[in-house]
Amino acid sequence: DQQVKQNSPSLSVQEGRISILNCDYTNSMFDYFLWYKKYPAEGPTFLISISSIKDKNEDGRFTVFLNKSAKHLSLHIVPSQPGDSAVYFCAAVGYGGATNKLIFGTGTLLAVQP
Amino acid sequence: DTEVTQTPKHLVMGMTNKKSLKCEQHMGHRAMYWYKQKAKKPPELMFVYSYEKLSINESVPSRFSPECPNSSLLNLHLHALQPEDSALYLCASSQAQGPYNEQFFGPGTRLTVL
Numbered sequence: 001d002q003q004v005k006q007n008s009p010s011l012s013v014q015e016g017r018i019s020i021l022n023c024d025y026t027n028s029m030f031d032y033f034l035w036y037k038k039y040p041a042e043g044p045t046f047l048i049s050i051s052s053i054k055d056k057n058e059d060g061r062f063t064v065f066l067n068k069s070a071k072h073l074s075l076h077i078v079p080s081q082p083g084d085s086a087v088y089f090c091a092a093v094g095y096g097g098a099t100n101k102l103i104f105g106t107g108t109l110l111a112v113q114p
Numbered sequence: 115d116t117e118v119t120q121t122p123k124h125l126v127m128g129m130t131n132k133k134s135l136k137c138e139q140h141m142g143h144r145a146m147y148w149y150k151q152k153a154k155k156p157p158e159l160m161f162v163y164s165y166e167k168l169s170i171n172e173s174v175p176s177r178f179s180p181e182c183p184n185s186s187l188l189n190l191h192l193h194a195l196q197p198e199d200s201a202l203y204l205c206a207s208s209q210a211q212g213p214y215n216e217q218f219f220g221p222g223t224r225l226t227v228l
């Protein structure tokens with residue numbers, strides 16, 4: 001049972017345009033969401049996060065939007081750059097106080113074309 | 115130093131072998147994690163150590179034995195593995211165990227069980 005889903009396994013975008021990566025979750029008890037970026041032969045790198053009390057968080061070119069009623073979040077990258085080409089994982093933290101268990105989505109491979 | 119290192123990068127072992135994976139961080143983090151990632155799947159949590167004590171074991175088979183000899187080191191001892199245990203094993207650390215602590219990941223060890 002996949003609690004965090006990324007339905008697009010891949011996405012191709014032109015350099016300079018917007019990349020939109022989507023993520024859906026099923027568990028309403030999730031209260032914190034993160035995006036990780038992974039290059040080949042490297043571990044995931046934290047990118048940006050959002051708490052369930054917010055609906056938007058912005059950091060430079062990266063913005064994450066959270067729609068709790070739809071159990072949906074998205075990552076916007078503007079403008080996209082070739083160096084952004086990587087696998088992007090959405091992750092959710094299970095509610096439980098001291099538990100820091102990340103539940104990852106299946107990932108979306110972003111290819112930014114020059 | 116914001117790096118988590120893992121050795122070896124690649125490991126091939128037979129089903130009767132005993133081997134160990136090593137993970138090291140010098141960020142003063144007191145929580146360390148082992149994840150398993152199969153091809154085209156998200157990382158899945160195996161173990162969490164908090165202040166050198168095993169905090170979470172996600173019902174991992176006993177052929178995987180974690181060890182945290184000190185606050186900087188985390189080992190995963192492997193014995194009598196099965197071919198289906200072939201995967202990327204990721205180590206991560208965070209300042210403390212808790213839902214809002216960013217996890218830093220190592221590059222992983224690619225394990226093949228013959």
